[in-house]
Each structure stands twice: as structure tokens, then as C-alpha cells.
Amino acid sequence: MSDLGQGAPAVEGAPLDPPLLALDGVDVVRGAGRVAQEVTLRLGAGQIVALLGVNGAGKSSLVQAVAGMLPVAAGSIVLAGTPIQHLPPERRARLGIGLAPEGRRVFPGMTVRDNLLAACRADRTARQERVASVYELFPQLAPKDRTHAWQLSGGQQQMLAIGRALMNLPRVLLLDEPTLGLAPAVVADLLERLTWIAGSGTGVLIAEQNSAVLGIAHRVSVMRVGRIVLDEAGPRLARAPGMLERAMLGD
Template identity: 70%
Template sequence: MTDIDQAAPPAPPTTPAPQPAPPPPLLALNGLTVVRGGGKVVDTIDMTVEAGTVTALLGVNGAGKSSLIQAVAGLLPAAGGSVALAGTLIHTLPAEQRAKLGIGLSPEGRRVFPGMTVGDNLLAVCRAGAKVRRERVAAVYELFPQLAPRDRTLAWQLSGGQQQMLAIGRALMNLPRLLVLDEPTLGLAPAVIFDLMERLTWVAASGTAILVAEQNAAVLSIAHRCCVMRVGRIVLETTGADLAQDPQRLQAAMLGT
């Protein structure tokens, strides 16, 4: 037998193991279009939001920010395109079903229940059992300590900043994967806004994604991504830090100058 006959057969080529597909973004908008009054107020928007990040929508009144927020939450129908939460299409679902899937909304104007106490505002929206509801109220009070001593205070008796804290705390009561905020700094003093921004960073650090519509550039201090909207479209997308360092660029994008 020759040496060739005794040689072991060559090993088959190794095939690299298939790599798992990356998880889908927590929120994905593909071609989202919203029509109001016969015109497009959101025009074929593509955007993603990742878990644990803050994405800011900046624009002047009429830019389409609130309409986009409402379309994500299910308060406005999509005339075109899609909305997906963690890879599941939700744009045909009603608002209450989207809330059950993990979207928490704090609407423009706060809209707390004025004749109910702070504690009852929080308890009223929570779908969990009594023990868990009490634990979640305690967690909201830990996030917003000003609310704790006002547990039995009627919501209409709170200051504007406290009402905003209550509105956000209420949106957090069902542990949303995505917290959606519409103009949360409206009418608030700068010191209150600064404190609110800090607390929202804590929410994002816990893994909750935040999508916030704002006119106030203060949100740039916490935004990982910033999308500037004008006339229903995203005209600029960059990091919050980038725009915070270039206010003229932000102003030009918002006003179209």
C-alpha cells in the first residue's frame, strides 16, 4: 500500500454557524402616513426607536409631531404604512390593545382626572392586582417624590409640574415597553423641566424606550436620537448631542430657513 493510499481523506470544509438575526427595534415606523382634514399631516415617515433610548421629535406647531405620537398610540388611524412594536404590526389595533401590548401615553395637556386624588389617578389605570398596584404606586412616588405626600390631594390642586409628573407616572403604571410623551414641558418653569428631564433618563436607563414630541430644545440634553419634523416629514435626523451643540442648525431645520 502506498503512502497515498494510507493518507487520511481531507476534512470537509467547515461551514460557519449561522448567526442569529438581530432582534427587531422596539418601535418601527415604515412609511407611516396620517391624514387629517383632507391633507397629510404625517407623510411617509420611516423611524425606529430602540429599547432603553430616548428619541425626540422636535418641530414647531403644525409640524406633525402630535399626529405621529397619536398614530403610534392608536388615537389616529394610519392612512398608509405600518407601525410595529417589537416586530409585531399594531397599526390596525385599537388604542386599548396597543396599551396592553406595552405602549404608555402621557398626552399633551396632561389630562389627569381632576376630581380624583393623586393616588386614585394612578390606581385607576392599572390592570394588575391590588398588591402589585400598591407596589407600582410606590415606585411612581420614588420616581417623583413630590407626589408621595400628596397621595390624597385632588389632582386639580396640584401645580402644573406636579400634574405633569402625575400624568407620566400614570402612563408608567402598567410598565410600558414604550413611553410616549406629547409636549411634557409645556408651560413648565426651567427648573421643573431640568428635574423632569433627569427623571426621564432614569426611566430610559431601566430599559423603557421613550418617544417624546417637543418644541423645547431642553429635551436634547437626554435624547439619544433627534428627528426634526417640518410639514409632516422628518427633515433632519441626528443625535441630541449634535443638535445641542449647533442651535442654528436646529433652528434652520425647524423653520426651513
């Protein structure tokens, strides 16, 4: 899979050093309140980190802050050695941040191909090559090339949202609730594709409620009431579901 990577299974172990993405003491503001406080998190190249929490835990707000959509009131966000917490979203995208937002937010009146092309800043040849790579990663999208996005299934729209985020070859891929509303079989296929993306060296940060991501996550950070309350190897948490439940819901 030329640009978008080939599969590599999740392995147990510590965060990679030096990290590709580093959050230190991050506070995130939404409206008049702080929705994330003193968050420290590490993501390495080729690593999948799951940010788990119930509704309102602050995980989506944290992902949006990394992408530049919400302000950071304190702390630092560093991408490959460059502080980005004060940069606008478009600068962060150019430096290598890609986002597939909650709710997919594809352009419903545009075709699959045009959704992908609209997201890419490369020249015409590179854009066409990257569309082909997205279709290789998500074969279900290829026969829908000229189909309008509103006509796709929920799973296909999620594939399109992720493919669109990959069109600029991000170093870090942010995913906000990617499995929301999807059937278990579709979720399983989607998670397999994410391991392939990580296999290319892309760091993948997934904000989720669905514990199915434990099957692919190298590390899991559990967020509750705006704070990280547990950081653990994904495979270990997968073997200890009680630990995860206590962390997400409290004792």
C-alpha cells in the first residue's frame, strides 16, 4: 500500500521515545469552562493510542484542541519537536496533523472522489495517486468513485472521512468516535485498516467509547471528567476489563 501503509499488529510496550506527538499539562477551554485539565499524553510514530472515556469525559475536546479547533489555556502540544499549541488549524495540518471528526462531516453533495480531492494540497499527479491509495486501503470506496457522499452507508462515509484525512499524508491521524453508529462487522474491518495506517509509520490517536479499540491499541489513556486517570498498555487492559471499567466509571 504505497503511501498509506501496510499492516502491523499492535504490540505491548511503553510509549516510543522520542514521541511524535507530546502533550504536557494541557488545559482545554470550551466556552467559559475547562473541559480538559493537566493532560499529559505521548504518541509515537507507527503507534496507536486509544483515548477512552464516556460521554462528556473531555476526550473529543482534547482531540479538537490538538487539531487547533479549541484553545489551549495551559500546557504544550509538540509535534515532532515543534510546539503547535498556538498555531491555527491550517498550519497544524501542513505540519502533519490530520483529523477525521466526529460525525464524519463529509461533503454530502460531492462525489467520493471530489471529497478526497478537495482535501489535498498536492499537485494533480500526486492527488490522483493518493486517491488510488485510499481506494486500495478502503476497497469499498473504489466502485463508489462517482457516487455522492450522501448515498453512502454510514461505514462507507466513515471510510471516506478517514481517507480524506489521509490525503495530505499526515504524520498524526486524529480520529474522533470513528466507530459510532457502525455495525460490529464494520467496526472490525475499520480497526483492521487503522493497523495498516499505523504500519506506515503514522501515529494514530483515537478518541472512543467503544472498548473494541483495545484490540489494536498499543496504549490506552482513560479520561474521566477532563483528566487522564489511567495510562496503560492496550493488550494488558484487554486482559483486565474490570480495570478499564473502574477507570472509565469511577469506583
